């Protein structure tokens with residue numbers, strides 16, 4: 001069986017439906033999955049304000065594990081998220097004031 005280095009269609013489709021949850025998606029050639037799942041692992045970074053099992057990203061080599069992980073995404077109001085959200089608001093503020 002050969003594995004494509006490209007992004008997973010399953011993950012991309014999930015992101016399309018849940019774009020508000022996702023900041024970025026990368027595929028890494030780190031050989032984490034070994035012979036069973038191939039050399040590529042998937043990194044999905046969550047938008048500030050969301051968390052999954054105490055981290056702000058999902059890192060899986062198995063797509064079926066990814067599908068299970070996304071069910072565990074929760075809202076997050078940790079200091080890191082609050083700061084990032086405040087930063088975003090600061091960038092938006094001048095635009096809002098001009099409008």
Ligand SMILES: [Zn+2]
Nearest residue numbers: 076077078081
């Ligand atoms: Zn957080």
